[in-house]
Amino acid sequence: MNGSQTLYERYRNEIYRIGWKIEYRARKVSRTECSLFDNIQAEANFIQDSENKIMLEQLTDSLPAFEKSILYKLYLEGYSEAEVAKQFNISQQAVNKWKKKIINQLSQTTKSHD
Structure with missing residues (x-):
């Protein structure tokens, strides 16, 4: 001491x-x-989640494999940015920048189709 x-x-x-x-x-x-409430809420939103996944698949068909895998791991498989960064051996900030870039690109794609 x-x-x-x-x-x-x-x-x-x-x-x-x-x-x-x-x-x-x-x-x-x-x-x-996850709590019991989470399970009930997940069942209620199953159809909406399925539709969102289908729409995401259609949008991501034009993306390169690396970008597509980042999106799938973050949104469909539920990994955090830090976990994805560890899997790809890049920084968490890099994953965040890729995510923003990809989302912006997909947003532009959807706007051009409207």
Whole structure:
């Protein structure tokens, strides 16, 4: 123990770290688990989700394979940007930039077809 830190401050900091770790783990678990309400809501939106997936497939047919795989992993498979970045060995910011670029490109495509 160093002289400038009291025993109280040391224990307070340790309790803070423990609390942070518990909160982090709880958030991580809550992201991977789904509640009963989520399941009911998912069933109610099945048709809409299916239509959206079909429309997305039609829009992404013109995209290169890399761009298409980024979209599929983010939106259809439900991976986070960080997880996709790890899979492609690029930064999370790069995934975000690709996502914005692809969405902008698809938006322009849909506007030109209207």
